[in-house]
Amino acid sequence: MKALKYLFVGFVFGIVLTKSEAVSWYRIYEMFQFQSFHMFGIIMVAILTGIIGIQIIKRKCINDLHGFPIEIQDKEPGSIRFWVGGILFGLGWALVGACPGPIFILLGAGFLPVLLVLFGALFGTFLYGLLKDKLPH
Numbered sequence: 001m002k003a004l005k006y007l008f009v010g011f012v013f014g015i016v017l018t019k020s021e022a023v024s025w026y027r028i029y030e031m032f033q034f035q036s037f038h039m040f041g042i043i044m045v046a047i048l049t050g051i052i053g054i055q056i057i058k059r060k061c062i063n064d065l066h067g068f069p070i071e072i073q074d075k076e077p078g079s080i081r082f083w084v085g086g087i088l089f090g091l092g093w094a095l096v097g098a099c100p101g102p103i104f105i106l107l108g109a110g111f112l113p114v115l116l117v118l119f120g121a122l123f124g125t126f127l128y129g130l131l132k133d134k135l136p137h
Contacts, residue, residue, distance in 0.1 A: 014105045023102035023109075032094045081136060096120070 021027045031039035057070050064070050093099045096117050106114040
């Protein structure tokens, strides 16, 4: 029954991203060319929603599903790894035209060439898992 809830949320998330055109390669291309505010607006709404949600969790001392308090650790000061990781993520996003979330939405919509993107994302994750102990963290 628990998996059904997650499946439902995934469907809703997919519908919202599709209807907002956040999975559109053209919208992503426009964003990286600074030709449209559309994607930046979606990203800003997501950031604002996250900030509000985190503040509600911190101020109301909300518990998780098991009744334990949610503890949000402070982030360490910015460093080079965040810049390098962000640049690599952005380059991959710009080259492929999709961030990891919409990959499955595009597959569900029947865009089969996205299988190559999915393979690349999984391979990159696997490669990071192999190399993470050797990388500066």
